[in-house]
Amino acid sequence: MKFTALILLLLICFTASAQITDSTTLIPEEEENYDNLSFADGNAKRFCTSKIFDLSPQKLISIGYDFQGGYAINSDTIGTYAPTTVRTNYSQGLRLMANIPVISRNNIIVQLGANYLEQRYQIDNTPTDNLLSTNLSRNGLRSTGLNTTIFKPLNERNFIIAQASADLNGDYGFNTIPSLRLLRYSGAAIFGWKTGDRRMFGVGLSRTYRVGEMNYIPIILWNWTSLNRKWGTEVLFPARAHVRRTINSRNMFFVGYELEGNSYKINSRNTLPSDFDNLEIRRSELRFRAMYEFSLYQFIWLSVQTGFRYNYGFNVDDVSGGNEFFRGFFGNQPYAMINTIGNTFYALVSINVVSP
Amino acid sequence: MINKFFALTTLLICSILFCKAQDNGDDLIGIWEPSSGKARVKIEKIGNKYYGKIVWLKEPLDPVNKQPKVDKNNPDESMRTVPLKGYRLLKDFEFKSKALWEDGTIYDPENGSTYNCTIKMKDKNTLDIRGYIGVSALGRTDVWKRLEIAKQEIKSN
Numbered sequence: 001m002k003f004t005a006l007i008l009l010l011l012i013c014f015t016a017s018a019q020i021t022d023s024t025t026l027i028p029e030e031e032e033n034y035d036n037l038s039f040a041d042g043n044a045k046r047f048c049t050s051k052i053f054d055l056s057p058q059k060l061i062s063i064g065y066d067f068q069g070g071y072a073i074n075s076d077t078i079g080t081y082a083p084t085t086v087r088t089n090y091s092q093g094l095r096l097m098a099n100i101p102v103i104s105r106n107n108i109i110v111q112l113g114a115n116y117l118e119q120r121y122q123i124d125n126t127p128t129d130n131l132l133s134t135n136l137s138r139n140g141l142r143s144t145g146l147n148t149t150i151f152k153p154l155n156e157r158n159f160i161i162a163q164a165s166a167d168l169n170g171d172y173g174f175n176t177i178p179s180l181r182l183l184r185y186s187g188a189a190i191f192g193w194k195t196g197d198r199r200m201f202g203v204g205l206s207r208t209y210r211v212g213e214m215n216y217i218p219i220i221l222w223n224w225t226s227l228n229r230k231w232g233t234e235v236l237f238p239a240r241a242h243v244r245r246t247i248n249s250r251n252m253f254f255v256g257y258e259l260e261g262n263s264y265k266i267n268s269r270n271t272l273p274s275d276f277d278n279l280e281i282r283r284s285e286l287r288f289r290a291m292y293e294f295s296l297y298q299f300i301w302l303s304v305q306t307g308f309r310y311n312y313g314f315n316v317d318d319v320s321g322g323n324e325f326f327r328g329f330f331g332n333q334p335y336a337m338i339n340t341i342g343n344t345f346y347a348l349v350s351i352n353v354v355s356p
Numbered sequence: 357m358i359n360k361f362f363a364l365t366t367l368l369i370c371s372i373l374f375c376k377a378q379d380n381g382d383d384l385i386g387i388w389e390p391s392s393g394k395a396r397v398k399i400e401k402i403g404n405k406y407y408g409k410i411v412w413l414k415e416p417l418d419p420v421n422k423q424p425k426v427d428k429n430n431p432d433e434s435m436r437t438v439p440l441k442g443y444r445l446l447k448d449f450e451f452k453s454k455a456l457w458e459d460g461t462i463y464d465p466e467n468g469s470t471y472n473c474t475i476k477m478k479d480k481n482t483l484d485i486r487g488y489i490g491v492s493a494l495g496r497t498d499v500w501k502r503l504e505i506a507k508q509e510i511k512s513n
Contacts, residue, residue: 034396036505036506037387037389037396038505039502039503039504040480040481040500041481041482041501044481044501049391051392054466057467060489060494100494101496103427104498156393197394197415227419229446240434248429248464249429249467250429250431250467250468289459298489299489353489353494355496356464356469356471356489356495356496
């Protein structure tokens with residue numbers, strides 16, 4: 001009797017365990033209707049994703065080279081130094097970037113990034129009384145930073161993007177890295193809407209150095225792809241805005257602009273008189289450009305861009321002790337030195353590993 | 357005493373059988389929805405390997421020509437007229453250990469690229485699908501959710 005009961009119990013267990021497996025069994029082919037399915041986990045929610053159709057692929061690793069043609073640098077007087085003009089034959093530099101997703105879930109994506117950008121100035125016959133150009137010619141400018149970007153979908157329609165970065169900018173060398181208290185912090189937050197697989201947009205606020213000095217600027221996100229998927233826009237105004245022509249998923253052409261800038265501590269190497277100890281160059285430039293990006297081999301993409309570099313700012317502020325201040329667009333704090341940079345053509349080539 | 361012995365033995369055997377059932381590569385079989393919600397994928401077993409094909413598209417027709425969507429981004433030109441519905445985008449996954457399937461690939465019809473891929477089952481209704489390039493660090497994880505026949509449908513049947 002007990003033996004029979006045990007056999008029965010075992011059979012029941014077998015059946016139960018088989019049912020666990022059967023719960024994953026395919027719907028029979030002849031009855032297949034995949035429209036009326038729901039999440040097996042009743043608590044699961046759908047969230048909007050960070051992409052729309054044909055958005056240019058995200059660059060995980062990028063190695064680039066930037067070249068600008070010749071232009072003049074007109075420097076105003078500073079201290080006892082007279083105004084001067086020098087000619088830069090060209091400027092150029094490396095651009096390295098990495099951006100790795102560290103958390104990638106349906107309800108949050110977190111990316112960490114690092115970047116290194118340099119600008120070296122080739123100036124012949126640097127006049128001895130123009131200390132700014134002497135310093136630029138000798139040391140150039142560098143920017144090294146870390147950043148993070150968080151995409152947080154709230155539901156199938158709304159999302160938040162938060163971005164923060166810390167950059168160390170200046171004329172330092174690798175053996176004269178300045179104090180971390182000179183780090184310059186930027187950030188942005190966007191609230192957005194995704195209205196389908198062809199459009200997402202948002203509004204937000206940024207704390208940015210793209211205009212050279214620290215400023216608070218409203219931002220607009222507008223990513224859109226046309227019905228035939230040949231055209232689109234990739235806009236994060238005012239940082240960048242592009243019209244995209246999608247030739248196919250591995251060939252894309254863009255026309256638009258990017259606003260680049262930062263605040264650079266100069267005299268990090270103490271090669272200039274102490275008058276220059278607290279000075280920062282507020283560098284900002286607009287790059288109007290045409291850009292072609294294409295897959296060289298699978299996930300390796302080449303990006304080639306060329307255009308016109310328009311100087312927005314290259315003035316110098318006295319930032320005593322590295323303490324930042326806010327001038328905004330309407331402040332009247334005087335600059336320590338007013339410089340004018342000529343405009344020129346530029347080209348930037350980069351090779352990139354793009355994200356799946 | 358004997359009753360207790362029988363009960364314990366039965367419990368032990370049942371537990372072993374239950375665990376064995378759980379530690380089964382076939383748990384992967386079913387209908388799954390990627391995070392984008394644009395498609396539904398049916399994972400099935402062929403031989404000793406697991407494959408997944410698109411069985412449903414949120415937007416099944418090309419909005420321009422009103423024809424069923426095809427794999428127009430495939431680098432192989434001969435494949436560009438193959439319908440996306442029915443397309444096998446997960447291939448060659450082998451069950452390695454509890455809740456882990458490896459050595460497979462995933463195809464992204466959005467850009468025509470094929471990536472190395474591992475599948476981890478977080479729980480019986482959730483998969484972490486990680487597509488990557490060479491090394492796992494250079495990749496992206498997408499979370500897929502298991503689908504079942506809507507409960508209302510079952511009741512009405």
